[in-house]
Amino acid sequence: MTYATISGWGKCLPPAVLNNDDLATFLDTNDEWIYSRTGMKERRISHVDLCELGYVAAARAIACAGLEADDIDMILFGSTSFSEFAPNTASYVQKRLGASKAACMDLNTACTSFMYGLTTGTAMIKSGVFKRVLVIGGEVVSKLMDWENRNVAVLFGDGCAAMVLEATNNEEGVISETLGCYGEHRDILKVLGYGGQYANKNIMLGDVAWNFEGQDIFKRAVAGMNKASKETLEKAGCGVDDINLVVPHQANVRIIEAVGKKLGVEADKVFVNIERYGNMSAATAPIALIEAVEEGRVQPGDLVLQPAFGAGLTWSSHLIRW
Numbered sequence: 001m002t003y004a005t006i007s008g009w010g011k012c013l014p015p016a017v018l019n020n021d022d023l024a025t026f027l028d029t030n031d032e033w034i035y036s037r038t039g040m041k042e043r044r045i046s047h048v049d050l051c052e053l054g055y056v057a058a059a060r061a062i063a064c065a066g067l068e069a070d071d072i073d074m075i076l077f078g079s080t081s082f083s084e085f086a087p088n089t090a091s092y093v094q095k096r097l098g099a100s101k102a103a104c105m106d107l108n109t110a111c112t113s114f115m116y117g118l119t120t121g122t123a124m125i126k127s128g129v130f131k132r133v134l135v136i137g138g139e140v141v142s143k144l145m146d147w148e149n150r151n152v153a154v155l156f157g158d159g160c161a162a163m164v165l166e167a168t169n170n171e172e173g174v175i176s177e178t179l180g181c182y183g184e185h186r187d188i189l190k191v192l193g194y195g196g197q198y199a200n201k202n203i204m205l206g207d208v209a210w211n212f213e214g215q216d217i218f219k220r221a222v223a224g225m226n227k228a229s230k231e232t233l234e235k236a237g238c239g240v241d242d243i244n245l246v247v248p249h250q251a252n253v254r255i256i257e258a259v260g261k262k263l264g265v266e267a268d269k270v271f272v273n274i275e276r277y278g279n280m281s282a283a284t285a286p287i288a289l290i291e292a293v294e295e296g297r298v299q300p301g302d303l304v305l306q307p308a309f310g311a312g313l314t315w316s317s318h319l320i321r322w
């Protein structure tokens with residue numbers, strides 16, 4: 001049986017930091033409100049486009065795997081904030097890396113984009129189509145932010161992460177997953193007008209407006225991640241006691257705590273880094289996993305559960321043997 005192990009990883013976090021006090025200089029908000037409601041203290045803001053963040057994260061992941069760009073068979077780029085409608089951004093990364101043998105594809109499932117990419121890349125390796133797939137999850141939410149809307153402007157940050165998947169006979173990488181979408185509720189989290197592709201007479205090309213029903217998203221995020229996680233564990237024949245660490249999508253620390261509680265996992269087995277970065281959408285889950293590894297919270301052979309949730313409303317959960 002072929003599996004897809006994660007053999008290399010890299011992240012790219014823009015150096016510019018926007019903290020809660022900075023936000024309070026131009027929005028009617030404050031550090032106490034933001035921190036107590038979300039767990040966020042600061043987030044990063046990128047001065048370059050997503051494609052450059054993707055290139056840096058990808059180059060680091062390939063070096064970490066001990067490979068050359070030429071070794072990569074496919075590049076999958078997951079995001080909601082691509083700067084061009086065509087061509088795709090994976091092709092930019094291919095060009096910058098010199099990964100001329102790689103097939104290139106973008107995908108957008110909002111905050112779950114990296115996780116959907118992880119399933120797609122893993123399936124391609126397991127089916128024998130490719131041997132090495134580079135999966136990228138990145139976002140420059142700052143470029144599609146409505147900076148006059150305090151309901152959303154405080155919640156997000158920019159960042160990018162990449163992982164190399166390689167064929168192996170060892171039972172490593174994604175060993176079980178569940179993906180889904182509550183399409184009937186898609187309107188409760190929507191970015192309108194960005195680039196003008198959504199017909200809306202009140203929004204001009206290039207302007208941005210958000211439909212964002214925070215409390216409704218909150219409840220559905222908890223329910224969706226809990227359901228996906230239980231199904232994922234059941235498919236693998238595992239229980240919560242088998243998990244070494246839960247590394248959830250980081251949209252709100254209260255969502256993370258509620259998911260851990262519903263799953264019956266102790267707080268010290270749930271990884272949280274939201275304080276430093278806010279919600280980086282597609283980059284959030286992979287950066288959290290990379291930082292858990294860097295901090296020694298994940299060791300070779302450990303079982304990691306990664307539930308995620310995003311606009312769509314898409315949801316997912318992955319059980320990963322590290």
Ligand code: ACO
Nearest residue numbers: 029033037111150151154214215217218221251252309310
């Ligand atoms: N600063 C100060 N006050 C604010 C701010 C702000 N930045 N934003 C909203 N408020 C006010 C509201 O106007 C409201 O005032 P009112 O009572 O006078 O009407 C009050 O604070 C309370 O607002 P609530 O919406 O009840 O606050 P809540 O505790 O629900 O927290 C939050 C809001 C943080 C958005 C929460 O609902 C949430 O995290 N939702 C889900 C996160 C999310 O949607 N992430 C997006 C991506 S999807 C995903 O990644 C899962």
